[in-house]
Amino acid sequence: MTKAILPPPDSRPARGGRGFATFDDPGSSLLVDEYGAPDFVALQDSADFRELRRRITVFVVPATCGFLLWYLGYVALSAYAPDLMGTPVIGVINLGLLFGILQFVSTITLTLTYARYARRRLDPQVDAVRSLTAEDEA
Amino acid sequence: MGGNTAINLGVFSVFVLITLYVVYRAGTRNATASDYYAAGSSFTGPQNGIALSGDFLSAASFLGISGSIAVNGYDGFLYSIGWVVSWLLGLMIISERLRNTGRFTLGDVLAFRMRQRPVRAAAANVTLVISLFYMIAQMAGAGALMALLLDVHSKVGQAIIIAVVGIVMVLYVLVGGMKGTTWVQIIKAVLLIMCVTLMTVFLLGKFGFSLSAILETASRNTPLGPEVLEPGVRYGSTPTNKLDFISLALALVLGTASLPHVLMRFYTVPNAREARRSVVWATWMMATFYLCTLVIGFGALALVGSKDIASAPGGENSAAPLLAYEIGGAVLLGVVSAVAFATILAVVAGLTLTASASFAHDVYANMIKQGQADPRSEVRVARLTAVVVGLLAIVGGIAANGQNVAFLVALAFALAASANLSTIIYSMFWKRFNTIGTLWAVYGGLGSCIFLLAFSPAVSGGKSSIFPDLDFAWFPLSNPGLVSIPFSFLCGYLGTVLSKETSDPVKQAEMEVRSLTGIGSGLK
Numbered sequence: 001m002t003k004a005i006l007p008p009p010d011s012r013p014a015r016g017g018r019g020f021a022t023f024d025d026p027g028s029s030l031l032v033d034e035y036g037a038p039d040f041v042a043l044q045d046s047a048d049f050r051e052l053r054r055r056i057t058v059f060v061v062p063a064t065c066g067f068l069l070w071y072l073g074y075v076a077l078s079a080y081a082p083d084l085m086g087t088p089v090i091g092v093i094n095l096g097l098l099f100g101i102l103q104f105v106s107t108i109t110l111t112l113t114y115a116r117y118a119r120r121r122l123d124p125q126v127d128a129v130r131s132l133t134a135e136d137e138a
Numbered sequence: 139m140g141g142n143t144a145i146n147l148g149v150f151s152v153f154v155l156i157t158l159y160v161v162y163r164a165g166t167r168n169a170t171a172s173d174y175y176a177a178g179s180s181f182t183g184p185q186n187g188i189a190l191s192g193d194f195l196s197a198a199s200f201l202g203i204s205g206s207i208a209v210n211g212y213d214g215f216l217y218s219i220g221w222v223v224s225w226l227l228g229l230m231i232i233s234e235r236l237r238n239t240g241r242f243t244l245g246d247v248l249a250f251r252m253r254q255r256p257v258r259a260a261a262a263n264v265t266l267v268i269s270l271f272y273m274i275a276q277m278a279g280a281g282a283l284m285a286l287l288l289d290v291h292s293k294v295g296q297a298i299i300i301a302v303v304g305i306v307m308v309l310y311v312l313v314g315g316m317k318g319t320t321w322v323q324i325i326k327a328v329l330l331i332m333c334v335t336l337m338t339v340f341l342l343g344k345f346g347f348s349l350s351a352i353l354e355t356a357s358r359n360t361p362l363g364p365e366v367l368e369p370g371v372r373y374g375s376t377p378t379n380k381l382d383f384i385s386l387a388l389a390l391v392l393g394t395a396s397l398p399h400v401l402m403r404f405y406t407v408p409n410a411r412e413a414r415r416s417v418v419w420a421t422w423m424m425a426t427f428y429l430c431t432l433v434i435g436f437g438a439l440a441l442v443g444s445k446d447i448a449s450a451p452g453g454e455n456s457a458a459p460l461l462a463y464e465i466g467g468a469v470l471l472g473v474v475s476a477v478a479f480a481t482i483l484a485v486v487a488g489l490t491l492t493a494s495a496s497f498a499h500d501v502y503a504n505m506i507k508q509g510q511a512d513p514r515s516e517v518r519v520a521r522l523t524a525v526v527v528g529l530l531a532i533v534g535g536i537a538a539n540g541q542n543v544a545f546l547v548a549l550a551f552a553l554a555a556s557a558n559l560s561t562i563i564y565s566m567f568w569k570r571f572n573t574i575g576t577l578w579a580v581y582g583g584l585g586s587c588i589f590l591l592a593f594s595p596a597v598s599g600g601k602s603s604i605f606p607d608l609d610f611a612w613f614p615l616s617n618p619g620l621v622s623i624p625f626s627f628l629c630g631y632l633g634t635v636l637s638k639e640t641s642d643p644v645k646q647a648e649m650e651v652r653s654l655t656g657i658g659s660g661l662k
Binding site for chain 1: 212213215216219220222223225226227229230231348349350351353354357364367368369370373374380383384387388391411414415417418421422425428429643644647648650651652654655656657658662
């Protein structure tokens with residue numbers, strides 16, 4: 001009678017299931033559980049994910065605060081400083097109308113800037129995080 | 139107004155027949171829940187972006203804002219800007235995360251890491267309330283609009299028109315599901331943008347491509363004189379008025395990207411990148427559209443004049459149709475009227491679909507059947523709900539016909555910003571946020587918004603109130619957003635901090651990783 005072979009005493013069989021995941025085996029670096037499902041807690045803690053979150057924050061937080069201030073400031077100026085906004089600039093076009101049209105310009109500019117930033121700085125980082133899982137192989 | 143009713147009716151009928159055919163062709167393979175709710179996520183970013191603008195640009199935007207610019211000048215323009223700027227929030231914070239996290243409804247996102255039943259119920263309640271308010275406003279508007287365009291003045295005639303609008307919209311939804319409805323939005327958005335762009339180019343050409351010249355002529359055609367180009371005509375008379383407008387602006391800029399029918403559109407694309415592209419496209423469409431309404435509004439003032447606009451049936455809403463008649467005769471008037479009609483139809487169809495999806499997916503499938511519903515019966519429930527919602531909207535629209543219900547549109551934005559935005563932001567960015575916090579934020583925002591509105595000048599105590607003869611208004615603002623939006627954030631915070639419930643860190647990790655990367659969502 002042969003002795004039953006005990007399963008490897010590793011709590012993380014996901015890392016290749018080899019017991020000692022010290023080699024540079026690409027399969028062993030996946031942050032997935034024993035069924036191949038992503039290990040979200042480990043992913044959330046991974047350097048790649050933290051970098052993605054940092055890149056999103058440094059763009060989105062200032063940009064959102066900025067556009068909200070610019071828009072609400074414009075509305076407040078129109079409400080509380082009508083004389084200033086009524087100053088003519090080009091022909092009968094006054095400062096308020098000019099600022100209003102600039103709201104359109106700034107919205108389009110910020111939209112395109114974000115789209116470009118996302119394409120260049122966020123999407124590759126998303127791919128880096130995704131490559132930690134078996135997500136794109138199925 | 140000199141329009142030709144036969145031409146108008148003819149153009150309407152052609153539009154309805156063509157769209158019904160398109161819907162029929164698009165909808166024949168509507169088998170699964172995913173097809174019905176999200177068009178199988180098969181639309182591209184640009185297609186969905188155009189459809190988003192179609193869903194979003196209601197008749198209130200087209201006729202209401204161009205008319206408001208024609209009558210109030212600068213203040214009308216000021217109002218229009220919020221509708222464009224607000225898309226930045228959708229772009230940078232909502233669209234991609236929503237696409238990655240949910241499947242069909244807002245409830246999918248809010249309930250992701252919370253207890254399912256109460257949160258889904260809350261999400262469904264908010265969706266149904268907002269959709270119904272918005273729809274009743276649109277339907278009542280349809281009555282007024284058709285009175286103007288088809289020269290129908292009897293209440294019975296208008297009621298019949300409202301019923302026809304309701305029946306056509308339910309047909310779109312039943313036959314076409316999300317795919318068919320999306321194609322209606324696309325057709326309508328393209329027609330609307332083409333129509334306003336052509337009118338704008340024509341007007342600019344007429345005035346030597348000088349905006350200044352249009353504005354100058356406009357200011358000579360109104361008793362307000364050059365003041366029409368300055369702030370203060372509509373929203374600047376009293377301190378309360380000013381604060382009211384700031385409240386409205388806040389609700390607009392924060393509410394747009396949380397409107398349930400806008401949120402649901404993000405599920406019709408296959409992944410987060412397409413969701414982002416769709417907002418970029420929608421923003422271009424919105425910016426073009428509202429820049430055109432600036433020219434059309436002042437152009438109407440310059441060519442038609444404020445006296446004729448004010449005396450036309452429909453008042454300021456008739457500015458754009460009158461201008462169309464002025465520059466293109468009965469045929470252009472017919473086209474503009476048809477576009478306005480199409481606009482109403484498409485918007486209410488989108489709302490009906492959203493309301494029915496929320497009921498069938500959140501209430502029926504996830505609460506009553508505990509997530510074990512057969513997809514076919516779920517779709518059957520959704521179709522049945524669409525019929526019920528359609529009936530409610532017809533009855534509500536007929537009842538509200540003739541009332542000043544323009545505030546209902548603004549209310550929908552305030553409700554969305556109060557009840558949805560706080561919960562979406564908290565559940566995505568705050569680890570501790572829990573079920574109690576979600577419920578407090580949703581019901582606190584929804585409740586305070588409706589409560590304050592009930593005691594506002596929009597409902598009683600003013601000349602344009604629903605009950606002009608009663609006065610139980612003690613809240614000075616007609617737009618509750620300034621109070622109810624911060625209140626909802628406060629409720630969400632207090633509910634979370636005061637409850638003993640701890641949030642589930644594993645679910646939180648899953649939601650955060652999934653919302654930013656799409657891992658676990660099955661999307662590529």
